[in-house]
Amino acid sequence: MDVILDVSHLTMDFGGLRALDDVSLTIERGEIMALIGPNGAGKTTFFNCITGIYTPTAGDIVIRKPDGGKRERINGLKPNQVTERGMARTFQNIRLFPNMTVLENVMIGRHCRTHAGIAGAILRDPRTRREEQDVVDHSYAILEKIGLADHVNDLAKNLPYGAQRRLEIARALATEPFLLLLDEPAAGMNPIETQELDELITRIRDEEHISILLIEHDMKLVMSLSDRITVMDYGKKIAEGTPSEIRNNPVVIKAYLGEDIDA
Amino acid sequence: MRFWSEVKQSVLVAVWFMFLTFPILVIRVNPIEKLVVWRWRNLLWIGIGAFVLSFLWRALLRRKERGKPATSTETAWKTDWVSWIAASPGRYIPALGVVGLIAVLFPIVMSPYQTNIMITALMYVVLGLGLNIVVGLAGLLDLGYVAFYAVGAYSYALLNHHFALGFWTVLPLAALLAACFGVLLGFPVLRLRGDYLAIVTLGFGEIIRLILENWNEFSFGPSGISGIARPGFFGVSMTLNQAIVYLYYLMIGLTLFTIFVVNRLQNSRIGRAWIALREDEIACQAMGVDKTKTKLTAFALGATWAGMVGVIFAAKTTFINPASFTFLESAMILSIVVLGGMGSIVGVIVAAFILILLPEYLRAFSEYRMLIFGMIMVLMMVFRPQGIVATVRKAYQFKRRTL
Numbered sequence: 001m002d003v004i005l006d007v008s009h010l011t012m013d014f015g016g017l018r019a020l021d022d023v024s025l026t027i028e029r030g031e032i033m034a035l036i037g038p039n040g041a042g043k044t045t046f047f048n049c050i051t052g053i054y055t056p057t058a059g060d061i062v063i064r065k066p067d068g069g070k071r072e073r074i075n076g077l078k079p080n081q082v083t084e085r086g087m088a089r090t091f092q093n094i095r096l097f098p099n100m101t102v103l104e105n106v107m108i109g110r111h112c113r114t115h116a117g118i119a120g121a122i123l124r125d126p127r128t129r130r131e132e133q134d135v136v137d138h139s140y141a142i143l144e145k146i147g148l149a150d151h152v153n154d155l156a157k158n159l160p161y162g163a164q165r166r167l168e169i170a171r172a173l174a175t176e177p178f179l180l181l182l183d184e185p186a187a188g189m190n191p192i193e194t195q196e197l198d199e200l201i202t203r204i205r206d207e208e209h210i211s212i213l214l215i216e217h218d219m220k221l222v223m224s225l226s227d228r229i230t231v232m233d234y235g236k237k238i239a240e241g242t243p244s245e246i247r248n249n250p251v252v253i254k255a256y257l258g259e260d261i262d263a
Numbered sequence: 264m265r266f267w268s269e270v271k272q273s274v275l276v277a278v279w280f281m282f283l284t285f286p287i288l289v290i291r292v293n294p295i296e297k298l299v300v301w302r303w304r305n306l307l308w309i310g311i312g313a314f315v316l317s318f319l320w321r322a323l324l325r326r327k328e329r330g331k332p333a334t335s336t337e338t339a340w341k342t343d344w345v346s347w348i349a350a351s352p353g354r355y356i357p358a359l360g361v362v363g364l365i366a367v368l369f370p371i372v373m374s375p376y377q378t379n380i381m382i383t384a385l386m387y388v389v390l391g392l393g394l395n396i397v398v399g400l401a402g403l404l405d406l407g408y409v410a411f412y413a414v415g416a417y418s419y420a421l422l423n424h425h426f427a428l429g430f431w432t433v434l435p436l437a438a439l440l441a442a443c444f445g446v447l448l449g450f451p452v453l454r455l456r457g458d459y460l461a462i463v464t465l466g467f468g469e470i471i472r473l474i475l476e477n478w479n480e481f482s483f484g485p486s487g488i489s490g491i492a493r494p495g496f497f498g499v500s501m502t503l504n505q506a507i508v509y510l511y512y513l514m515i516g517l518t519l520f521t522i523f524v525v526n527r528l529q530n531s532r533i534g535r536a537w538i539a540l541r542e543d544e545i546a547c548q549a550m551g552v553d554k555t556k557t558k559l560t561a562f563a564l565g566a567t568w569a570g571m572v573g574v575i576f577a578a579k580t581t582f583i584n585p586a587s588f589t590f591l592e593s594a595m596i597l598s599i600v601v602l603g604g605m606g607s608i609v610g611v612i613v614a615a616f617i618l619i620l621l622p623e624y625l626r627a628f629s630e631y632r633m634l635i636f637g638m639i640m641v642l643m644m645v646f647r648p649q650g651i652v653a654t655v656r657k658a659y660q661f662k663r664r665t666l
Contacts, residue, residue, distance in 0.1 A: 051549060083551035091549075097542035100535070101656045108539045112551025114532055118560065121531030122524050132532070140661055153658040175551050 002029040002066055004211055005050070005087075005179055010059035012042075012049055012235075019045045020056070021235040027179065029066045032205055032212045034222045036246075037232035038255060043215045044092060046232070047183055051089050052079040063087065066178055066209075084112045088172035089181035092215075094164050098157035102148055102167055105156050106139035109174025139174055146170040146200070162193040166200065173204070180204065182214040186221050194218060198225055223247070231255065273317040280313035281306055327646055366515055370508040378511050382579060384619040385514040386572050389521045391599035391611040393568025398597065399606035399654075400529055401561035402541025404461040406593050407448070407468025411441040411566035413475060413588035415573020420488040420583050421481075430494035434574050441570025442563040449562035453555055456544065468593055475585040487584025494578050510579055517575070521568055526608060528564070530657055537561050538606070602643055604650020613651050 005027040012020040019042045027033050035043050049056045055076045064071045065086055074082055088109075097105050114135060120128035143149050146166050151159060156167060165185055172180055185201070186194045198221055204210055216222050222229065223243045231239040231246060233255040239246060246252055288309060291300040348354045370378040390412065397405045415437040422428040422436070452463050475482045482488075493506045494513060501509060528534045536557045539547040548554050577583050595618065603614030618636075625632050643651075 053545070053549070078553075079545075079548040080551045080553050083549060088551075089549055091546065095543050095546035095549075097539050097546065099542055099656075100538055101658070103659055104535055104538075104656060108535055108547070108550050108552065111532060111536055111539075116532045118528075118533060118564070121533050122527050124527060128531075135532070136659060140659075149661070152661065153656075155656070171550060 002064070003027070004029050004064055004066055005213075006060075006062045006064070007050060008060050008062075010046070010049060010061065011057050012045055012054060013057045019235050020049065022059075023232070023235070023237050025230055025237070025240075027211055027213055030205065030209060030211055031228065032201065032214070032226045034226035034229045035213060035215045035232065036217070036219075036222060036229060041232040042235040043232055044183060045235075047089060047181055047215065050074075050082075051087060051181065052077050052082040063179075080112060083175050083177075086176070086178040087181060088175040088177035088179075090165075090168040090172055090183055090185060092183040092187065094168060096156040096164055096167060096171070098155065100156060101153050102143065102156055102159065103136070103139055103152040105167055105171050106142055106174045107135050109171045110135045110139060113176060142170050142173050146173075162189055162196075165189065165197070169200070169204075173208070173210075177210060180210050180212045182212065182216075184215050184217065186216055186218045194221055197221070201225060269318065269321055272321065273314050276317040277310045277314040281310045284309050323646060370511045375504045375507045378507050380620065380623050382507070382511050382514050384616055385518050386575060387596065387599060387619050388518050388612050388615040389568050389572050390596045391603065391615045392521050392525050392608065393565050393572075394596050395600050395606065395608070395611050396525065396528070396537070397561055397565035398600050399611075400534060400541065401537040401558065403558065403561060404457065405464045405565070406461050406590070406597065407464035407466070407471075408565070408569060408596055409588045409590070409592040410448070410468040410471035411444055411569035412573045412576070412592065413471055413585070414441045414444050414566075415570035416577040416583050416587070417475060417482060417488075417573075418570070419574040419577040420491050423491050424488055430492065430574065430578050434571060437570040437574045438567045439570075441566040441573070445562040445564075445566030446559050448566075449559045453558055465590065465593075468590060472585050472588050475588070482585070485584060485586070487582060489582040491577050491581045491583070493581060510575070514575065517571065522608060522612075529606070529608075533557070533560060598640065602640065602650060604652045604654060606654040607650060607652045610650050610652030610654075
């Protein structure tokens with residue numbers, strides 16, 4: 001199998017606090033990997049490190065685009081440069097552009113794949129117009145796939161909660177990623193919405209051939225969706241394996257349920 | 264029931280105001296004749312006035328509360344008169360025609376004095392539209408916008424004074440120079456947002472003004488520069504009145520050009536990036552927008568307009584000194600943007616006319632001018648915080664594909 005993301009010995013210190021301690025992780029092409037762990041385990045910090053929001057203290061993050069891309073170390077790149085290289089993310093607390101329309105939200109995702117400059121914007125030459133039309137069409141196609149085509153011209157802030165979560169995924173897809181990073185996509189969703197999300201994520205993997213790394217607390221979703229699971233606790237990786245291995249791993253059970261005092 | 268409780272509240276307000284103003288408005292001590300005059304009638308007027316105003320205030324607030332659900336479900340503010348006019352060509356073409364006709368005929372019908380006022384108003388329209396890029400679209404609160412205006416004015420004044428460069432040569436030069444200053448200001452404030460950014464830009468505006476005031480060898484200090492050439496027209500010599508009319512049409516041209524460019528920018532790839540940056544900086548970056556580049560273009564493109572208007576200002580007054588570029592100017596331009604509605608072109612135009620023309624035509628009550636000005640601002644912010652004309656995002660039409 002192709003390794004598309006190879007994180008080795010990642011460490012992140014905030015002053016005296018070690019939020020990530022020597023975490024290594026690889027993701028293979030076409031895989032859905034889940035990152036789980038108790039609150040404060042460092043999962044979101046891990047996301048922020050690999051997407052360029054934080055610069056890690058130590059360790060390497062290496063990506064390799066599928067279909068013969070070359071290996072590239074992406075430590076210290078800015079978030080927009082990471083996105084340009086093909087890793088797009090969503091946020092734990094929804095971060096849409098509330099006063100833009102749903103379509104425009106997705107169109108922002110196309111920003112790094114288009115080139116029109118100031119002169120193009122003012123003159124509206126044929127090339128800019130064509131590019132603009134492509135952006136609109138592409139964005140609309142994504143919204144159709146995600147099932148938000150009825151809301152194109154609504155403001156993002158007026159969408160129901162579940163739809164906002166899906167719009168975040170649509171926006172990330174517009175950047176044409178090879179790896180999609182979802183930070184608690186099912187948080188706050190009801191069982192039906194979670195079920196739909198499960199199908200959506202599987203469809204993205206199967207139809208768009210995008211690999212997925214997700215942080216999630218909903219164990220039912222994690223167990224049914226993921227190919228492999230990585231478990232973190234106190235900034236360290238404590239286990240990795242298939243859902244059934246993780247379910248029966250005593251270390252994981254201890255991390256979640258706490259240690260028995262008598263033991 | 265509701266009515267009586269409102270009346271009770273208003274009576275309380277009236278009593279409170281009567282108590283507060285009692286020492287100033289009722290008692291008058293005449294120290295020479297050692298007399299105390301009790302003006303009870305004033306107390307009565309204060310009481311009635313406070314009661315009526317308070318009652319009205321409550322009624323308006325209640326109306327606003329009731330109006331709320333209707334407007335928030337309607338995403339596109341369809342109740343707006345501007346949207347109503349813009350909705351169909353049958354409405355906006357005649358409206359534009361009337362506005363155009365007034366604009367063309369204005370200097371012919373009106374006196375040069377009125378034309379001069381109109382030029383000033385148009386200058387503020389362009390300044391407002393320029394600042395609208397920075398504040399309204401990109402969401403970067405800039406309190407030092409006047410600095411770029413000063414850069415434009417002084418670049419024309421100095422180049423004209425030292426090298427006798429003409430208006431038309433300097434206009435693009437000043438625009439470019441102002442854009443450079445925009446980038447210069449942009450670099451140090453890239454990491455700042457909100458209040459911090461406001462303070463730094465405020466400082467920047469003051470720095471520019473203080474340099475102009477104190478660097479005598481460069482800018483001739485507080486005495487300013489006089490005898491700046493008016494804009495030329497292929498070497499035709501003009502009387503003062505003709506020059507004013509010429510400048511008026513020039514300003515109309517610049518205004519149209521600004522509207523055209525800003526309108527195209529805000530619905531472009533860059534314009535969308537600005538708005539996204541305003542809405543959520545982290546998400547914007549995570550979606551692949553280069554924050555540095557986007558912020559700097561906003562600062563540069565915003566400053567460009569101030570630079571050009573600065574040149575026109577210098578050419579119009581033929582004399583400039585640093586006193587024209589105080590913080591009050593920045594505050595005025597910012598008020599135009601906020602009052603008009605952040606990011607809305609029509610709103611900024613309307614607000615610029617209101618804020619510039621109102622004080623001019625209220626000269627009769629010149630003592631109360633600023634009072635009225637302040638009251639309008641307070642009322643607007645309470646009852647219509649989105650501005651005179653709220654922005655409407657562009658809607659796209661799609662054919663439903665059969666799935």
